[in-house]
Amino acid sequence: MSGWTILALVIALIYWVLRGGFKRLKAAKARGDMISYSAGSPERNWALALAHPTAYHAMQGGFASDLYGADDALAKQLRPMILHHLGLRTDLSDEQVRLQLPDALRQRWFMLDLQRPSRSDEPRAAMAFACARVTFFVRCAHLLGWVDEEAQWQVLMLNAQRAQQCFGSWLDFGQAYAQGRAQWVGTGRSDVLGKVVTPEEVAQWVTEEQHPWHVMDWNLVLEPAVDAAPEAAMAQAA
Numbered sequence: 001m002s003g004w005t006i007l008a009l010v011i012a013l014i015y016w017v018l019r020g021g022f023k024r025l026k027a028a029k030a031r032g033d034m035i036s037y038s039a040g041s042p043e044r045n046w047a048l049a050l051a052h053p054t055a056y057h058a059m060q061g062g063f064a065s066d067l068y069g070a071d072d073a074l075a076k077q078l079r080p081m082i083l084h085h086l087g088l089r090t091d092l093s094d095e096q097v098r099l100q101l102p103d104a105l106r107q108r109w110f111m112l113d114l115q116r117p118s119r120s121d122e123p124r125a126a127m128a129f130a131c132a133r134v135t136f137f138v139r140c141a142h143l144l145g146w147v148d149e150e151a152q153w154q155v156l157m158l159n160a161q162r163a164q165q166c167f168g169s170w171l172d173f174g175q176a177y178a179q180g181r182a183q184w185v186g187t188g189r190s191d192v193l194g195k196v197v198t199p200e201e202v203a204q205w206v207t208e209e210q211h212p213w214h215v216m217d218w219n220l221v222l223e224p225a226v227d228a229a230p231e232a233a234m235a236q237a238a
Contacts, residue, residue, distance in 0.1 A: 020030040037212055043223045044153065046162035049212045051135035053177065054194045063139060077236035078140050081193060085112065085137050094145065101141060102151045109134055109155045110162070118187045120177050122180075123165065129180025131163040136193070161222050170213035 036056075048064040055063040070132040080090045087104065088097060093166045114128040115214040117123075135156060142152040167173040186192055196230070 005047075018209070027057065035210070039064050041223070042216070042220060043160075045212070046216050047156045047221050048135060048139060048154075048165055049216055050160065050173070051132050051139065052212060053181075053197045054132060055139075062232060063136075063143075072192075074238070075144055078193075079144065082137050082140050082144070085133070086141065091135075097146045097160045101146050102148070105138065105141075105147065105151065105155050109138065109159065112137070113184075118183070118189075120187065121183055125176045125180035125183055127180070128163070128176035129165050129184055131166075131173075132158055132177050134159045157222060163219070164222060169206075169218045171206045174205065174213060175199045178202055 028194060037049065039045050039048055045064060051063070083090045083092065083097065086101065087108065088100060092100070103199060113136050117126055137151060138147070138155050138159070141147050142149070163173060168175060174197075177203070178199050181191060181194060202213075208211050208214050
């Protein structure tokens with residue numbers, strides 16, 4: 001076997017190994033494995049992981065990275081749903097949204113999905129579902145360029161602290177979330193971007209080595225939101 005043949009075989013082998021590695025990395029990011037969480041700090045990754053069931057079903061990666069922006073197709077899909085959820089008219093221009101949304105979030109983020117509960121709603125389940133949805137929609141609002149980095153993290157960290165105070169573990173939170181989503185859609189309320197999650201799935205997730213709900217410490221000390229708005233801080237304390 002000539003030297004050129006050996007060299008060609010070595011190059012082919014390296015290409016095959018790298019190609020397989022890139023495929024596995026892409027699949028891991030699409031699943032939302034721990035490797036896809038790179039938002040700048042463990043505390044920020046933790047805050048974003050609350051939305052894991054919806055984020056990696058609706059967006060297929062990129063939700064918890066430090067990359068900025070959403071592509072045109074994703075923006076078109078998400079835009080009306082996010083505006084509706086955040087209580088803004090869907091016919092507003094992006095500039096109008098940027099002017100109105102930051103203050104609206106600071107004043108009302110803690111009420112999202114909790115202002116009109118059904119009589120049959122179990123309170124802890126409703127809270128878990130609300131925490132996850134606040135994370136998802138506020139993060140998406142940032143990816144769409146409607147709120148800046150500082151405003152985003154003010155709300156997301158307060159929301160994370162709220163979740164941590166209300167639940168004792170990722171398993172506790174996840175199973176409450178599963179119940180919360182079931183009761184939400186079971187009474188005719190919409191969650192188009194979400195997916196059915198069962199308590200059994202949650203119990204499996206917290207045992208999977210690469211799942212963020214297994215890797216991340218529920219009791220991580222979360223950094224306070226910088227210059228948090230008084231209204232939001234008062235709501236958290238309440």
